[in-house]
Amino acid sequence: SFLSKLTRHILGVDADQLLAIGCRVIRRVQTNESCLALTFDDGPSPAGTEKILDVLDSFKIPATFYLIGANAQKYPQLAKRISASQHEIGSHGFAHLNYHRSLPHQVFADVKRGGQVLLDITGMKPRTFRAPFGRFRLDTRMAFGTGNLIGWDIAPAWNETSAEALAAYVNSRIQPGSIVLLHDGFGLSHEDPHGYVRGVTDALPMIIEYALAQGYQLCTVSNLLERCPSETLFA
Template sequence: MRKHPALLPSLLLLGSLALTTACSSASTGSSGSSGSATQDARAQGTASGSSAAVTGVDPSRIKGLDVVSDSSEHSACRYATSYPAVPGADAMTASMKKYVSGRLATFLGTGSGGQSTGECTDGSGAGSELNISYQFLVASGDVLGVRLSTLDRASVGDGLSTTTYWYDGAAGRARTALELIADDERTALVAAVEKQLKGREGIDASQLNSTFADKTGLADLLDDMEPTANGGLRIEFDRDTVGVPAAGRYVVSLPRATVTPLLSAFGRRVQRQTVSPGGTLDLGASSAPSAATPTQTASGTDTTDCKQVKCIALTFDDGPAAPETATLLEYLAQYKARVTFFTVGQNVAAHPELVRAEARAGHEVGNHSWNHPDLTKLTPDQIAYQLDRTSAAIKAATGTAPTLFRPPYGAVDAKVKSATTLSPVLWDVDTEDWKYRDSAKVANTVITKAARNSVVLMHDIHPTSVAAVPEILRTLTARGFHFVTVSHLRAAL
C-alpha cells in the first residue's frame, strides 16, 4: 500500500504550474481513417468535448441514474471501473456488470466470482492498470445506448477495447449493436464496411473477406456501432480484428443514405432519437425516484485557527455517488465538520446536484480527473484534458473552479505537474477502505492513526466508508480535533 509520509511538501506546493493545450486534436474524419490517437484518447475519457456536447445526452437528466464505481489505490495494481445503472434497463445493466466483474476478476487474478483483494496475482506488477469508463450515446424516448471503453495495460498491444450496449424499452430487452441492423440487411452492411476498409494501410483484402465470412462471430466483430447526429453510423474495430496489429484501430463512417435502408425497426428508432432527441427517457420502469439532496448551507467562513487547535482534513475520493454522498453530507452537518471532496468528472456530470450541495455546505470540491486513469501514463494533452474537463464540470455545478487535484493512485510526476495549474494533494493516512469494506475497521484506522494536520484518504462511493464517518467524527471531536478542508489546513502551515 502506498504511503505518503512526506505530506507537508505536497501540502505546501501551490499552483505555479504551466497549463498546456486542452486536448488531443486527432480526428477520425468522415472517411473513417484509423485515428488511433483519438481512440486512445477516448479510452482515457479524453475524446474531444464532453459526452453531453458530443452526444446530446445530459446524464443528470436521467432519473434514478446510479453510477456503479469501484477503484483501488494500490500502487502495484491500479484499477478503476464504472458503468451506469439506469432504471428500467435491468438486463442491460446486468450485461455490463457481468463484463466489468469478469474483466476485473481476470485482472486481479481472483477468478470468476472471486473476492477482490486489490492484489494483482498475474505478475503484471507496477505497470498494470485497468480502466473501464462509460459514455452515453443515446438516452431518449424508449432507447438507451452506452459505450464501455476498456484500457488494460497488462494486455498485449494497446490494451484498448470498446463495446456498445443497447436497450430497447419498447421490447423490454437488451440488444446487441448488430441488432441496429435488420437481419436480412446484414450482408449489405458487411459489403459497405468492407468497401470502406479495402485499400487502407494494414488491410489484407483476402483476409478481410475471411474475417467477415464467419456470420456466427459477426455480433462480436461489429460490437461497437454508434449512430451519429447526422443520421449516419460510425463503426469502430479493436486492434487486431480487421487489420494487422501494428495498424491499430480502424473506424468506418457510413452516411445516412447508406445506413437508413439497412436499419431494423429498433435501429430506426435509435437513429430518430439520436438525430432529434426528446427531453425524456422512458424505459418502462415502474418508478425512478431521485434521491433527496441535502440542503445544508454553511454559516459563513470557517474561522478555525489550526495554529491554536488540532486540525485534521478528511478527504473523500471518487464521488459523488447517490445516495452515499448525500448521507455523508448529513453526517458532516451534525458535527459542523468541513471536508474536501476529490470528485471524478463523469460522476460530477451525472450528479451535479450533489456537488452543489457539497459546496453549499462549506466543503471544498477538488478535481480527481474525469475517469480515474494513471495520469503519469498519459500524454501532456491527455492529462490536461482529463483535469480541464473535470474542472469545467465542477465549475458548471458550483460556479467555482477547483484549485486542487488529487492524482489517481497518488501517481504524480513532473509531466503531470506541468500540464495543469491545479495544486496536487496526497495523503498521510490511508484507510484502505477501497480494499476493506468494513466500517469498524475503517473507523478504527482513522481514529488510531489520526494526528494533528493529518490528511486522511477515504472514498464516498462505498457505503461502508460513509457508515464509518459518525464514529470518526464523534471520537475525534471528543479528542479535540477540528475537521477542516485541505486549503484551510494549508493556510495554517
C-alpha cells in the first residue's frame, strides 16, 4: 500500500511493523535446541483441517492451530478434534478482521469474542493469539491480556499451490526456534479457492520428513516458549 511504502521510505520499516511497536510479538525463539513449531491459520475448515490433522497424527507430530471464532462456531466438531488431541489451539480473532483498518472497539470486541467462542466450544482458553494477516497493534495486546502474541519467521506465499515449492520454501529456511506459518483454511471462506490449502496438505509430509531428518523436534508454540522463555525474540 501507499502508506507502507511511505513509512518504509521515511522510517525504514513498513506500516505493519510500525503499528506493532510495543506489542511484543514473538516471531521466533532464539535457542540452540533443534526444535520448531508448525502453525496453521484460518481453520477450522472443511477445506483442509481434517486432512492436515490426519497427516500430523500419522507422524505423531503436535502443531498449533490459530482458529477463527466464526469458523469454530460453524464447525465445532473440527475444533473439538483439535483440542482433544496433542495439538494446541490459539485464537485468531472472531471474524478475521484487518485490525489496521478497524476501530479500537472493533478490535477489542473481535479479540474477546474469538477467545470466548473457543473457550465455550473446547473448554480451553487460548494461551496465544495471532492477529489476522499478522496485523498487530497495541490495543491487540491490551485486548488479549497476559497471553503471548505470536507471529512467524517462515511463511510461504498464500497463492503458492505447488506442494514441492511450498516444501522447498519452508525447508530451506527452518532454523532452531522457527515458527512456521501455514494455512488449513482461507479466511471466512469454507473452500480452497486458489488450491493453496491442498498444496499445504500435500507439502506437509515433505516438511515433516525433512525436519525430522535434520534432527528437529516439532512442538507446539507454547512448548517452544516453555523451553527457552528468556530467549524469546520480540519485534
